[in-house]
Amino acid sequence: MxxxxxxxxxxxxxxxxxxxxxxxxxxxxxxxxxxxxxxxxxxxxxxxxxxxxxxxxxxxxxxxxxxxxxxxxxxxxxxxxxxxxxxxxxxxxxxxxxxxxxxxxxxxxxxxxxxxxxxxxxxxxxxxxxxxxxPESPQYYVNKHRYEQAKTTLQKIRRGGDQVVENELSDMQVKVGEERGSFLDMFKQRGSVRAFFMAITLITFQQFSGASLEPELCSIIIGCTQFTASFLSPLIIERLGRKPLLLISLVGVIVSQVPLGAYAYLKEHHRDVSGISFLPIICLVGYIIAYNTGIGPIPWAMLGELFPANIRSIASSTVTAFCWFLSFLITKYFKSISNSIGMSASFLIFAGCCVVAVPYCYYYVIETKAKSLKEIQEILNGQNWKS
Structure with missing residues (x-):
């Protein structure tokens, strides 16, 4: 608890x-x-x-x-x-x-x-x-060789008795026995390279799903939907797992953006869309539900699970900086690009990125549900890669 x-x-x-x-x-x-x-x-x-x-x-x-x-x-x-x-x-x-x-x-x-x-x-x-x-992260205390404080923290947040705490503390001490990792250390082990590539690509697909755009249309409805949908992910992620939820989310984003692109195309070509004027808000609500239950939160959740302790901070910092670099480019230049190619083409490009993301997530992204950090590293380093 x-x-x-x-x-x-x-x-x-x-x-x-x-x-x-x-x-x-x-x-x-x-x-x-x-x-x-x-x-x-x-x-x-x-x-x-x-x-x-x-x-x-x-x-x-x-x-x-x-x-x-x-x-x-x-x-x-x-x-x-x-x-x-x-x-x-x-x-x-x-x-x-x-x-x-x-x-x-x-x-x-x-x-x-x-x-x-x-x-x-x-x-x-x-x-x-x-x-x-x-409480403070027990991993941080172990990194600083403050083992009693690490043990006290683990006792507060774990169930299962002293033996469970002692075993986990021992595992942490073994991991921290490795030399503190640098940026280049991310590329020295097979598992770390896989983790870095996986994190970077998930973040890229996340940003190019259209999430960085400003929700100016019906912002109150969209804001309420986004707030409500954000609670769905933690409720179902442990039932379905990260990978299935990612795939469902990506399909939902595609299904939401393709009709939105078609609607924008008709409007750009001065077709009568009065009979389907409700379509944009339905698509946007569907998009936000799909995004906030999968491709939005899951890459961030996995970021704390994929990397070994000695490079976790530098790897997370690098991936996060890359994410915000993409977000900056999209936010700054989206309007100019959409003015050149049309809003419909922009939506379809975002949908196309998600289409590419589906087979990538199916074949390459690993499932981390109910796995220890040690088990995740074993998978990334080549043992039971399809787990």
Whole structure:
């Protein structure tokens, strides 16, 4: 029970991170309105795109800052530290009268956003029971040779008695006996290379499923759906496993985006779509449910499970930075590209990426459900690869 409580309290910071991501959708509309903007003149399209894009741009740097802090001061203190830039960012936004202060505020918030998405998977992956996959992470204490504190933490979040705790603590000590890993160490072992490639590709498919776009249409309905759908994944992930849920989610995203692309195509060619005017909102709601129950959260959950202890922080930081780099590119340039090729083509490209992701996930992504971190490493290093 305590492992659930620890995971929940550690994830409270993600609510703050979520507000920073959803902030642009309602606020940019006002900033572009001459009667509502606090600026001397409404935002231009270019200025608006930078306000949106500087959040993921700042998040590119956050993983390396907070990944380092996670090893230096611990996972829990690092997550608490992430809240400070968010606070400073919102204070700047509250009193800003010129666009460049908004740029600074969004970049600052982005650094914390990248930190949250780096440290949370590590923390939850290290405290979760093998069957489930706020005290400090026991792995951090073992890394620092503070074994009594590691044992005390394990006793709080594990069931099964002292012997179970002793066995898990011994496994952690063996892993930490390895030399602290560097960036290049990710490419020295077969399992680490597989894990890195798997994490990078899952994140790429996640970003090119269309998730980085601003949900301006029917934002309240979509926001409520997104909030509700986010609870579905943890409820069903342990029943179905990561891999089946990924596949179901990807199929759901494809089924949602193809009709949306067709609708946009008809509208772009001035066809009468009044009889199916309900289709966009149905497709968007379906997309958000599909995304938030699989391809959205699962790559982040697996990020804390795939890598061995000696390279977990640097690997998570690198993958997370890559994710936010893709998010920055999509956020900054999507509108320009869609204006050139059409919104319908953009939706169909995102759907096509998900079509490619289905066989990739089926044949290459491993199932980590109910497996210990040790078992996952054995699979990645070539033993029982199809497990």
């Amino acid at each position: 305590m492992s659930y409580v620890a995971a929940f309290t550690g994830n409270i910071i993600t609510f703050i991170a979520a507000t920073s991501q959803s902030w642009t959708s309602p606020v940019l509309v006002k900033l572009e309105d001459a009667h509502k903007t606090p600026f001397d003149s409404p935002l231009s399209s270019e200025e608006a795109s930078w306000i949106s894009a500087l959040l993921p741009f700042g998040a590119i740097f956050g993983p390396f800052i907070y990944g380092f802090l996670a090893e230096l001061i611990g996972r829990k203190l690092t997550l608490l530290t992430c809240a400070v830039p968010f606070l400073f960012s919102y204070l700047l936004l509250a009193f800003a009268k010129v666009p460049w202060i908004y740029y600074v505020a969004r970049f600052i918030a982005g650094t914390s956003l990248g930190g949250v998405f780096t440290v949370i998977p590590i923390y939850v992956g290290e405290i979760a029971e093998d069957s489930n996959r706020a």
